[in-house]
Amino acid sequence: MRVCRRATFNAAHRLFRKDWSDEKNNAVFGKCNNPNFHGHNYVLEVWIEGAIDPATGYVIDLKIVKDLIKNEITDRFDHKNLNLDCKEFLNLNPTAENIAVVCWDLLRSKLDTKYELSIKLWETENNLVEYNG
Amino acid sequence: MRVCRRATFNAAHRLFRKDWSDEKNNAVFGKCNNPNFHGHNYVLEVWIEGAIDPATGYVIDLKIVKDLIKNEITDRFDHKNLNLDCKEFLNLNPTAENIAVVCWDLLRSKLDTKYELSIKLWETENNLVEYNG
Amino acid sequence: MRVCRRATFNAAHRLFRKDWSDEKNNAVFGKCNNPNFHGHNYVLEVWIEGAIDPATGYVIDLKIVKDLIKNEITDRFDHKNLNLDCKEFLNLNPTAENIAVVCWDLLRSKLDTKYELSIKLWETENNLVEYNG
Amino acid sequence: MRVCRRATFNAAHRLFRKDWSDEKNNAVFGKCNNPNFHGHNYVLEVWIEGAIDPATGYVIDLKIVKDLIKNEITDRFDHKNLNLDCKEFLNLNPTAENIAVVCWDLLRSKLDTKYELSIKLWETENNLVEYNG
Amino acid sequence: MRVCRRATFNAAHRLFRKDWSDEKNNAVFGKCNNPNFHGHNYVLEVWIEGAIDPATGYVIDLKIVKDLIKNEITDRFDHKNLNLDCKEFLNLNPTAENIAVVCWDLLRSKLDTKYELSIKLWETENNLVEYNG
Amino acid sequence: MRVCRRATFNAAHRLFRKDWSDEKNNAVFGKCNNPNFHGHNYVLEVWIEGAIDPATGYVIDLKIVKDLIKNEITDRFDHKNLNLDCKEFLNLNPTAENIAVVCWDLLRSKLDTKYELSIKLWETENNLVEYNG
Secondary structure: OEEEEEEEEEEEEOOOOOOOOHHHHHHHHHHHHOOOOEEEEEEEEEEEEOOOOOOOOOOOOHHHHHHHHHHHHHHHHOOEEHHHHOHHHOOOOOOHHHHHHHHHHHHHOOOOOOOEEEEEEEOOOOEEEEEOO | OEEEEEEEEEEEEOOOOOOOOHHHHHHHHHHHHOOOOEEEEEEEEEEEEOOOOOOOOOOOOHHHHHHHHHHHHHHHHOOEEHHHHOHHHOOOOOOHHHHHHHHHHHHHOOOOOOOEEEEEEEOOOOEEEEEOO | OEEEEEEEEEEEEOOOOOOOOHHHHHHHHHHHHOOOOEEEEEEEEEEEEOOOOOOOOOOOOHHHHHHHHHHHHHHHHOOEEHHHHOHHHOOOOOOHHHHHHHHHHHHHOOOOOOOEEEEEEEOOOOEEEEEOO | OEEEEEEEEEEEEOOOOOOOOHHHHHHHHHHHHOOOOEEEEEEEEEEEEOOOOOOOOOOOOHHHHHHHHHHHHHHHHOOEEHHHHOHHHOOOOOOHHHHHHHHHHHHHOOOOOOOEEEEEEEOOOOEEEEEOO | OEEEEEEEEEEEEOOOOOOOOHHHHHHHHHHHHOOOOEEEEEEEEEEEEOOOOOOOOOOOOHHHHHHHHHHHHHHHHOOEEHHHHOHHHOOOOOOHHHHHHHHHHHHHOOOOOOOEEEEEEEOOOOEEEEEOO | OEEEEEEEEEEEEOOOOOOOOHHHHHHHHHHHHOOOOEEEEEEEEEEEEOOOOOOOOOOOOHHHHHHHHHHHHHHHHOOEEHHHHOHHHOOOOOOHHHHHHHHHHHHHOOOOOOOEEEEEEEOOOOEEEEEOO
């Protein structure tokens, strides 16, 4: 049994590597390398797998997951510039893949080890990623 | 190859255990424990896995799945109070997880054993569960 | 210029009139007249029309609208039984139309008269109403 | 008869006024005033009203509208920082309302006067504006 | 007060005029002029405006609208080739605009004159039309 | 880590087997066997699994996947009659399952073997299939 909680956050970012030339960054990341940043409405699905607790009928109270997402993800990344405001991306290119890894690590560290964790992250309505550790 | 049919049903429910005190039910289930019930538009995805029949090009005719969902799920639960009207939940707390187990069991019992079955159930646009037996 | 804020609430209800016989209520309201109630995830769009304030660039700060919806609508109706828990419907059949009128009146009474108000209310993904006073 | 074409663009922005103190900007615009910017996936609906051309059965060929949106809106604003990269917002606070006015003006200047123009702009899935000149 | 019922139908069509040359049809209608047809999942919203009946709390029972749409629209156009199977389009180019006019006329002729009627028709997720007679 | 790109195409089709009688085709495929065809807005999700490239932070540049889908799928099937215009279905019944197999094969042949490939294909908002080879 897997349960899911969905949330959103809005952030600015820029795709580039400090150790690459402008030419190389433009060739690889194109318009995503705008030095003045662009932004997205990110949509996050947090999937937690476990057994149903026969006492409650829950795998996990989704209120707990909602609060976990707020504390670990949206309070940290919502209305932020991922490159400038978030230490997680000071030396990590904030691609959807890397954002997903960071979110997964943040959630995993606070989640009981009896649960499996998987996340989906939409960057646009046509682009998304899925990560399970 | 997996094929999916989507359907919806609207129902009232209340989360609580008869053998718990009001205090404990409130502490665990919060506003979902309203004794007068609340309700949801449930969205159900029924996923069936199997080989493509070379004669038809179908894994299974989705018209069959549509009728199966109507007979087993929506005729049973749509516009009902899950706690009061549905014998499946007389002694089972109708959490999304337990509703998913009940739906899966109802569908599984009518589905040819050559197929694998998995379902997703949305309780709200932000909360959902997935179950595969 | 019109601005809109969207919100959701989950509630149980039953369509019927106390002063009609069971036969008449069943004939008119069908399965929506289940005496044990059923329920919906209601989706509300609140549309406010006015001039852009040149100081802020806002018609109205949508944070104010968000709080207004919380205080007047979702705190009142979310996870409630509209017929039993909400005095607004003690003598008013909670059809989508009537719920929309009640929501509009509640919001209108708290909204500066310089704004026009219109609302949309989805009862299911296929049924909705629009009301502007 | 009205016809509509939908498009999206992704941009960074910050809500603030240069002529206000930090304190006042924070008080009015809150987290939207992050000096390092945040961002959104904007969704634009362009609605054009006119008579059906009996020769073609079109009010207007939506391919023309698609190209108009690309030339006037998405090439200008997609993957940009509205405050820093776009001269339209150098002295205009890029609220959803002001972005809608700018988009409407840009489209209106290129659209035959026989058509009426109206636009909707989503900033998030819960916040949107509508403008018709 | 306006109420809305949503429905879908799937059909093939081709945009062209019999009295135009192939060259002109290709120049005007492009890939929509494929002589072998292409197709769409059309989404129809039927909006009906009227007063709330104080007896029922309904503007109109949406079950009536659902049946009206089935009888007049989906039984007629679903899983059909609009150009070849539907007499309404034998001499009328099945653009979204013209389909909307035909749907509106079919519904209007069966709807009590005390109601105002408006429809929206999606041809794709990015293209739609609105018509109110 | 899996990444996904979404795209759409609009096509006509008919479900039938040339080697079956009209009676048998009607019995098995019902209204989908309309000899004049019907059509759909197909929605395709292309999922690619692989390791994150530490140089770029990408599993694969989704611009590459976007172009791959355009070249292999939408240029081939968009605004086409699958039965008449597309050699892939001259002797293959264009069910959603078979379309998914054809799309998967076309994409697989152009995709680096270091990636796993899976696709989802929506035929309507209620019917979809998933295939991973």
